[in-house]
Amino acid sequence: MIRTDPPTPDLFLTPVDEVFVRNHLGPHPRLDTATWSLTVEGLVERPLRLDFPTLQSLPQTRFTAVHECFGNPLHPTVPTRAVTNVEWAGVPLAAVLELAGPLPEARHVWLEGADTGDFGGESGTSYLKDLPLDLAGAEVVLAHGMNGEPLRPDHGYPVRAVAPLMFGTNSVKWLSRIVLAADRPDHLFTTRLYTRVLPGESESRPVREKDVSSKLLAPGDGSSVPAGTCELAGYAWSSTEVTSVEVSVDDAGWQPAALDRRGPDPAWQRFRLPYDLAPGPHRIRCRATDSAGRVQPLAGDRNAVHEIRVVAEASTHPTGR
Template sequence: MTRTGMHMIKKGFSFQGPAEGVHALNSWITPEDDLFLVTHMGFLNIDPDHWHLDVDGLVDNPTRLRLSDLQAMPQREYMSFHECAGSPLAPTVAKRRIGNVVWKGVPLSLVLERAKIRTDASYVWTSGLEWGEYAEIEEAYQKDLPIEKALAEEVILALEINGRPLTPERGGPVRLVVPGWYGTNSVKWVGSITAANRRASGAYTTRFYNDPTPSGVKPVWSVAPESVIVSPSPHDLLLADVPTKIWGWAWGDRQTAAVEVSVDGGGSWQRATVGPREDRSWQRFELPWIPASGQRVLLCRCTNELGEGQPPSDARNAVHSVQVQIGA
């Protein structure tokens, strides 16, 4: 059932991103023009005056909030990488849709406190207002968060990105943002929040966005360690014996502890320097390099503070490689 003041701008699955892929990501904060856009069912345009958020379920004070109500509540900014998990139909294919942005909005915990969430609530369901079909499924886009994550200080109902109000394409006027977790959990055009004592049962939490593991199915939540080489790109003109540097970004839910770079297709690895992290931002790494002439395959891999790393292939966070040509 749709609300008044809403219409779909474009229907169906959609992806937009920079033509150069990760090689376009040369700034610490990713401009919106270089930040990917993915939708399952299409883009939704909502009249801000008609938007509202219903908070219900296991709460003692069911609440309806208008945009003006959220704007009047305490706001916080949080810098975070923002990454798409890739296609749920091909979960082992690395898509490397990534950026680093600054969100601003109301901590979800404050909204849940206002609704007086009960102690027997163990999950929080969030539902988007868009409608349509994806992979022959037609139902609301609904995701869930364990209560511990829902109450974490970084999880916000975002009103802005990089200092500007969210556009309809970005999920505005209000979207959920779950820093450290894959973008599929950051529900766009959010319209309702339900406190519950179990996981949500819809397709986007059961059929899609679950990974098989030896111990059972694992939800696609926390972002695994990942890194990409931004420069050089395959199109750069490199000269033999001329000093240059290999640099890129590393990120994950956990802080990156180390990055290694290979200049010989994985035959040997060298430790790169790694910059700091702010909130859950990505971290810059770089390695000085004096290339010899010929064709080279560059790779990067990172390890987080728990010692977890990147698989060489067949995973959404597989090791990234770049083929370059060095002139004599």
């Protein structure tokens, strides 16, 4: 399923039916909580095999976070703008690591899904991601719920990893195995794909931390609206708080939009700007800045400023005399 813009975009929480789905390795695995288990192995004092009831008996957490697809790893600079805002429920990875007891030489956490298939010229590969142990222990949640309901099969049922400050590629679905290791794994989805060179740098790094970004959602791209005052609105997000959003109409100067604060969860932030649209076609753009000082580029990268085109139609109602 390829879907970028949800039918009802102007909601703080994206309905599960409208959350995008991305799979690299063919049809998703058919798993059952009665037989599913999660192994924790490698550089640990106590290797574990957790069934679903045991996982649910561990401390639980609930939070709302932006869920964003990085895009096609074969074309890392092409914008996709597939993004949603979701409430997750699950178990902090830290609780599972505490049970297993990482050994002192453990430096990395490998997260492996149950899905296998062919991608990027490799056959029979699994979906594997890795994170530094301290980062994974502080951020990752083993989620079994999404917007108040159990995960659906195409979203990782029964359990997926969620790394809320990172791109969705790090939130491994159909989680089946966790390995603690001294080194990173050399794998298609760790060292050969989902890497990039950031602006101002010369060496490639793993795709992890979200970029600063924003997206116009109202009015809809390609829509017709009445001429006159129109609210230009959307959402902005980053791995840290977004501090400002600006909007430009027809290449005029950038105007500051009203922006909601982020709050304690890494959710997206709504912005809005009332604007008087003259009759005719219009090009509207938005750009965000975050607390790290990062600004969306005008062009040339996956988080380049978003633009929409609308037509403002003059009223056809006759005037009275």
